[in-house]
Amino acid sequence: MLTGKRILLVIGGGIAAYKCLDLIRRLRERGASVTPVMTRAAEQFVTPLSVSALAGEEVHRDLFDLTKEAEMGHIQLSRVADLVLVAPATADLMGKMAGGLASDLATTLLMATDTPVMIAPAMNVRMWDHPATQRNLATLLADGVTVVGPNEGDMACGEYGPGRMSEPLEIVAAIQAVFADGPLKGRKVLVTSGPTHEPIDPVRYIANRSSGSQGTAIANALRALGAEVIFVTGPAEAPRPTGVQIVEVETAREMREAALAALPVDAGVFAAAVADWRVASASNSKIKKTKGGLPVLEFAENPDILAEISQMTEGRPGLVVGFAAETDDVVANATSKRQRKGCDWIVANDVSPETGIMGGSENAVVLISKEGSEDWPRMGKDEVARALADRIAAVLAQG
Template identity: 75%
Template structure:
């Protein structure tokens, strides 16, 4: 199991989102973790110590000055035996205490006394989240090395809409797994692009490639499972992004290039996105209508070549740049020529002609082209291709 043998200290702050922490305890335990819960006074207004204890299978710690607890372990020791301290929900009040170094209750004292990595999962009203004081505290906490998960955007219990919703338990569990991972890519930053790009013709039509994003998503998931910090830049794909990665959503090739350059430097880059080669020279601001004068004339411009741009960088180029070549004829010849032309280190080539069923399917058959030549892999599930490629990337980076 992903968290087998790991000890998580879970601090539950006060807020309606505290109910999600009950499910989070279950998700962490089913992955093999031991969960020691700390319930704030405000948290008790939303979930009971009995429910928390029942799900955690252990005692709930609540008071700073509890003679029994101090005799058994002490609050200092409690904060140091864990592999990770998770604050979920992290309220605006808790974040302020952490940023300013306050220690006036058990939760804030544990957080000040610990030398264990800390992860916070913010949850609050959108106006509280957007407030300058909260954003200032968030910046301080990030600079202190604290991991931040979320918040998500959506409807709130107060009736407002926007950022401030606590991340879902499965998202948090995935982030916890990543935070305590001891995989071969731990400490490595890897950029992955995925999905198609959509280049607008007018407000309702666009140019795109037939890509579901399934292979790129599987690669990002496999790299994260090996401990990498994955920046996942995705176009409008058919499949949802994987959990436990940093997701950047884009629409066009130019937006993808901007996101890629913002994500650098990185230890490796995997460019699996099916980027449209062309865009409209001037996209129409209004929907094109049929006309008696005949068909509209569309003028095209060439999109930036993201793979070539990154491959030829003199500053901030990843140590390993991996491109993809989806071909329908002469796959090996075209892919080999693409590797030389783009300047990348590896090319993952595949035959996407209609009879293969690979485009939009669940399987892939690829050939890995490197300095050493071409290595043909048997047809297998896209997840298996991703895992094999992730292992090869770890080997290339000298960590496996």
């Protein structure tokens, strides 16, 4: 719950501003008070009257309000909040924040605040992918700004891709994580999840079988303990975790880049089922079936993300956890993998068809460490995730 928490909500000028009406309601349901600030552009999408009615407070719009400025109202607004939330955080707002501009009430508040800041980006996919936006994002992350989203999907402009603002309940979960007082508060954890898809041609690909459900469960469990979680996922079937930073990728090489970009972190949990190989030269056109015989595919080895990060001399996470899906000699193969990769732990499981674990709701794992192997009983994937998160928290507390 968020009882007694004061949220200063800066509403940017984007079509996603309509989601803020539901967001305000969700926050107040959980006991938070919401003080709204609207940019002039935001008023083109939602009315100050609607926002004020839902928030139960006046909407602040003008930097130079003669009634309030005698008491430096814009400074006071930025100091009394427990969290400043920018939603939607447009490309323009992100650029102004990263550049330290203070040209209106919203940006002046963001410059004057000494409380935590969270942004929920929302923009066209091309704008999100633009190098300038990514530079601004990197700057804001380095400044300690928390980011939730954006999600991938259809956009109002008719395009598809990353850029949709996170849903209100996802933002609420991220806010709750900020205020969580669990043992991982102040810790940052990287989680990789799901399969990777390695293209053969535009319609075919190579992949490992993975629903991504265990990775999602782990991210949720770590967030519940107060961790800031960066969740790098391939095209998994499982719902994405809430309240975490989500990075969507497709190939192993993209996952590697995203994982390296997330560093430094306190711990890395590499639960993704990364394809070991890719087609060396994927075809740009669909390969046609002919009577001349089968196509010849030349393979190349994918980067070994777990080994690379485990063996880093600088910037290595304090705890590196790998996963091993085995069908034979589970403990022996997983022990060998831990030693070969250089990670601290391996979470191994038997994914033989008769176990029903692959794609199921339960898991039975063996935790491999330098001390040996530890069998865990078969239980739900959420329970496995909570047990692993508790173990991670205990180790990080010691170091």
